[in-house]
Amino acid sequence: MKARPILFNGAMVRAILADNKTVTRRAIKHQPDVPVTDAIARRECPHGPATANWYWRPKHGHLNGMPSHGWDFQCPYGQVGDRLWVRETFMDLLGTGVEHRPDPSGPLQRYAYATECPPGSYADEARKDMGLKWKPSIHMPRAACRLELEIVAVRVERLQVISRADIRAEGLVCPPELASDDVSPNYRDWYPAAFRELWESTGGDWVGNPWVWVVEFRRVLPEAMAATVAA
Template sequence: MPRKNHLIVDSGCTQDNERWSLSACGLNEESEVAWDGTHQREFVSCKRCLAKMAKPRPAPEPFHKERPILFNGAMVRAILSGQKTVTRRPIKGNQIPTYIKSDSPEHQWMAVVQDHPRWGFGAFGATEEECAAELAMYGGCPYGRQGDRLYVRETFNRTNPGGAEGVYYYRADGEFPKSIGGGKFTDTESWKPSIHMPRAASRILLEITDVRVERLQDISRSDIRAEGLQCPPELASDDVSPNYRDWYPAAWKELWNSTGGDWDANPWVWVVEFKRVTP
């Protein structure tokens, strides 16, 4: 039953083969109806769209993407041992919450969720923290969202030294066995950087279980453990000693700075939690 002031037109919507033409239907925000001044834009629709909306449709299957992610040897070993279940990556460019001059109290901070000339949109907030939370909620993480998968790229070699092609070795596992090619590369062989690893060579597949945004230094001791850092046994015997408590933040700071990051800048980071799944 049409609502009051609801104008129904016979046609006007785009046809399937008219991809870039505009619609005369209010269900399309780019409507170009010739207005008579008595109807609101959103109250105009056509019979074609109404019929489509009335027809029940099966629920779509969830669509999950797969993306690459780079880890160094120490982090690969931590993933393989089950110690690492989360990674933090810096938020970059226009996704960093930025203060803007706005008359609206709710729009003092902005971050770009999707950068597209036509379909792009942003996250806003009255505070920097609110903006960051909205950025995470809208799924702007370049590594994916919950349910998406990440295949790990690591330093590797495709060739069995002195042997046949098609055998992959990974630097995180240590040097080549001395029983294979004398444990040394030939003149034409070397370790290949992780950035050049093809999908077929990846041995680790991760499924994202959660994504959030936070400051780098807001990490807790348990989160540092989940990052794959384990306190030395000689300190782990006493959970309350200053040496034990201080070891984790110091180790995390050292690890972050070793990747080219700046701990003291306390940047906003993507916190990507994951679990290992069968490739």
């Protein structure tokens, strides 16, 4: 089992904590030059269609000095059974004097998380008064991780084939005033529009309809916390 870091924004962290988000889509770094089905038809793809473990990309030129018709890529986020530890916007409270004990008999809580201190909240205003600043998620150390995900499935597909059920699994919840009628145009249209907005908000290209890794997961107890509980 391998563990790799993965970044999520605040909204997606909240969705994971609420058990609403059980899958993430990430654009494949090297997009195929031609449709995989066309490559198979021309017998240029020795391994068949894209699978959970890899996808094939035609390559023109040489790889490591040797002629090659293509590259194989494995999912950079891991395979079934591997784990992802979530990096989120955080703060190290060590030495600030505001460490606290969520459990009176438990250890001091050293880290704070921006998802629990929304802008304008009492906690966020207190943070400002004390001159404390959030640290970007990319700088979060493994010790500060509170969310760990076990991969249960991996596949490759085009971004725009996503269904409403898939979008719900991505953590998006339709507003109650629209969700009351499953067949209304507003309800049907909300999901693809909301997911497109989410995808593009992180710099993704919706119109280009890229190939994406689809990584399904379940939330598990982080290893560091599990060790503490066992002790």
